[in-house]
Amino acid sequence: MRLPKWPKEVSILGTTYAVIAADTVPSDEGDLCEGLMDEEAKKIWIRKNKDKSCMWSTLIHEIGHVWLRESGLEGNMSADMEEMIVISLEKHFAPALLGLIGKGHITSMKASNPAAKRGK
Numbered sequence: 001m002r003l004p005k006w007p008k009e010v011s012i013l014g015t016t017y018a019v020i021a022a023d024t025v026p027s028d029e030g031d032l033c034e035g036l037m038d039e040e041a042k043k044i045w046i047r048k049n050k051d052k053s054c055m056w057s058t059l060i061h062e063i064g065h066v067w068l069r070e071s072g073l074e075g076n077m078s079a080d081m082e083e084m085i086v087i088s089l090e091k092h093f094a095p096a097l098l099g100l101i102g103k104g105h106i107t108s109m110k111a112s113n114p115a116a117k118r119g120k
Contacts, residue, residue, distance in 0.1 A: 061090035
């Protein structure tokens with residue numbers, strides 16, 4: 001599958017996050033991880049990997065965390081439940097999404113907030 005160009009930023013529910021590919025990504029606990037979403041700095045860190053599909057999968061996982069926070073849903077669930085949801089997105093939704101992006105059916109990584117459009 002031809003993967004799309006790596007994004008410099010993503011916009012989720014009206015909030016833009018910079019996407020940074022780095023050689024190492026330290027977690028909040030100090031160990032190394034594949035990806036990290038920094039809500040305060042509005043950045044998503046992804047560990048560089050020769051397997052670009054792994055980087056995309058990790059980005060979609062981190063976008064899941066962003067979406068849950070920006071939507072206000074993460075405040076209504078445990079950390080374990082949040083992780084189960086984003087892992088599900090990463091494992092089951094990512095392959096289909098990447099296929100659509102790679103074929104040119106989706107040309108932007110921006111997601112809109114339907115409630116905001118309705119004035120709610």
